[in-house]
Amino acid sequence: MARKYLSKSTFIKGVQCEKALYLHRFNSELADEISQQKEAVFQTGTNVGILAQELFPEGIDASPKDYTKYFESFKYTQQLINEGVEVIYEAGFCFDYVMCFVDILVKKDGRWHAYEVKSSTKVSETYIIDASLQYYIMKNSAIDIADISIVHIDNNYVRNGEIDLNQLFHSVSVINQAQNNNDYVKNKLLDLHTTLSKDSAPIVDIGKHCSYPYTCNFKGYCWKHIPQYSIFDISRLNKKIKWSLYNSRYIEIKDIPIDTKLSDNQKIEIDSYINQTEIIQKIKIREFVNSLSSNIYHLDFETYQSAVPPFNGLKPYQQIPFQYSAHYENNGTIEHYEFLADPSNDPREAFVKALINDMKKDGDILVYNIGFERGRLNELIRIFPKYQSQLESIIGRMKDLMIPFKEKWYYVPAMKGSYSIKYVLPALVPSLSYDDLDINNGSLASSTFANLHNVSDLDQIKKIRKHLLEYCKLDTFAMVKILEVLRSV
Numbered sequence: 268m269a270r271k272y273l274s275k276s277t278f279i280k281g282v283q284c285e286k287a288l289y290l291h292r293f294n295s296e297l298a299d300e301i302s303q304q305k306e307a308v309f310q311t312g313t314n315v316g317i318l319a320q321e322l323f324p325e326g327i328d329a330s331p332k333d334y335t336k337y338f339e340s341f342k343y344t345q346q347l348i349n350e351g352v353e354v355i356y357e358a359g360f361c362f363d364y365v366m367c368f369v370d371i372l373v374k375k376d377g378r379w380h381a382y383e384v385k386s387s388t389k390v391s392e393t394y395i396i397d398a399s400l401q402y403y404i405m406k407n408s409a410i411d412i413a414d415i416s417i418v419h420i421d422n423n424y425v426r427n428g429e430i431d432l433n434q435l436f437h438s439v440s441v442i443n444q445a446q447n448n449n450d451y452v453k454n455k456l457l458d459l460h461t462t463l464s465k466d467s468a469p470i471v472d473i474g475k476h477c478s479y480p481y482t483c484n485f486k487g488y489c490w491k492h493i494p495q496y497s498i499f500d501i502s503r504l505n506k507k508i509k510w511s512l513y514n515s516r517y518i519e520i521k522d523i524p525i526d527t528k529l530s531d532n533q534k535i536e537i538d539s540y541i542n543q544t545e546i547i548q549k550i551k552i553r554e555f556v557n558s559l560s561s562n563i564y565h566l567d568f569e570t571y572q573s574a575v576p577p578f579n580g581l582k583p584y585q586q587i588p589f590q591y592s593a594h595y596e597n598n599g600t601i602e603h604y605e606f607l608a609d610p611s612n613d614p615r616e617a618f619v620k621a622l623i624n625d626m627k628k629d630g631d632i633l634v635y636n637i638g639f640e641r642g643r644l645n646e647l648i649r650i651f652p653k654y655q656s657q658l659e660s661i662i663g664r665m666k667d668l669m670i671p672f673k674e675k676w677y678y679v680p681a682m683k684g685s686y687s688i689k690y691v692l693p694a695l696v697p698s699l700s701y702d703d704l705d706i707n708n709g710s711l712a713s714s715t716f717a718n719l720h721n722v723s724d725l726d727q728i729k730k731i732r733k734h735l736l737e738y739c740k741l742d743t744f745a746m747v748k749i750l751e752v753l754r755s756v
């Protein structure tokens with residue numbers, strides 16, 4: 268059979284699902300669009316990889332100038348090895364129609380040590396398979412491999428001054444697993460090459476593999492037969508139960524057998540959907556509304572995360588608050604407060620000072636999902652103990668607007684089982700929508716702010732800041748409107 272070349276990523280795709288591999292190779296037009304959020308994840312991986320090279324400085328980069336010219340890279344790697352170079356980045360190897368690029372290859376005491384860098388905080392089964400494939404290719408390329416390790420981010424690291432690479436990264440040898448996986452890799456490669464030699468994609472039904480270990484980019488194509496609201500959307504329903512329902516061909520909510528194990532909230536959700544009824548527990552809602560003071564701040568934070576802590580006192584991936592919006596209701600009048608940090612500086616202390624200043628009027632502070640905002644403020648107290656009493660006072664005034672929806676005191680079918688504000692808002696206030704905004708979700712706001720320091724055009728910066736402010740402002744205005752609906756009950 269005429270063989271097609273596999274790369275490390277297509278191998279991993281094939282391990283996840285052979286149909287995904289086939290579609291990727293022959294029907295890539297069926298793939299879902301790559302979201303900006305996913306792009307940001309790829310970029311994080313690349314940046315971490317480049318930083319980890321400094322663990323073994325002064326290496327030579329063997330990656331191809333043009334990514335279609337792999338073979339030049341394999342030759343160049345071999346040339347560097349022959350010339351006695353002892354640290355090679357992106358070392359390229361190819362054996363039996365499968366190729367790989369090893370992040371860092373280091374010669375110690377005459378033998379080679381390979382390092383595969385990952386931006387996550389632990390070694391997963393998929394990373395071991397990934398390293399096993401690399402080991403298989405290198406071993407068969409006749410280079411003497413003494414060890415192969417996964418270098419990942421250590422989430423116990425706390426930045427204090429310059430980044431300490433030896434503490435930020437943690438290296439774990441996986442040579443034993445890679446050796447044990449030799450036959451698995453060999454047989455899997457045979458299977459995948461066979462799959463790619465077929466005239467049509469293999470028949471594979473949807474399953475857990477569509478989301479694990481990665482969300483497949485053909486879900487839009489393969490999941491077409493699943494209605495927009497199905498058994499997969501029932502809030503907090505165990506995955507095992509969902510797949511067991513699916514495998515028994517119960518897909519629509521109305522078909523769920525009555526003996527299915529469901530919580531009270533799930534029963535409410537299903538009944539409400541089937542009968543298209545609203546659940547409005549007036550007494551509970553009245554108690555909630557009456558528990559609020561007449562002056563209320565509606566507050567929302569935006570945060571971003573970074574694999575490499577950009578400032579002192581931060582751990583990898585710790586949330587960094589950079590923006591808030593607050594609508595203050597006072598006897599029928601509404602004032603708006605907002606803060607958006609300068610991306611070139613540490614935003615945290617400026618955030619704290621502005622927040623303390625803006626929250627100085629009387630009244631409760633309403634947030635949506637109190638655990639998030641309270642968690643961020645407690646972290647800020649640890650970093651800036653001098654603001655402890657003011658921040659603790661803000662925490663003490665916080666109340667959670669999510670409660671009536673989480674407890675299903677107010678539930679309408681349009682919420683589709685969710686109590687996230689992104690579902691509650693269109694269900695309660697359909698006239699308010701995020702659709703017309705350039706930044707229309709929290710993940711996009713985070714990645715936009717995190718990359719803002721790379722933008723040099725002043726007009727562009729102004730435009731982006733405006734979009735960020737608009738987005739966060741709508742979040743708290745939505746809270747005002749949601750509370751209005753609850754009051755009207």
Ligand code: SF4
Nearest residue numbers: 284287477483485489
């Ligand atoms: S969506 Fe699921 S079944 Fe379809 S290709 Fe992807 S993993 Fe395979």
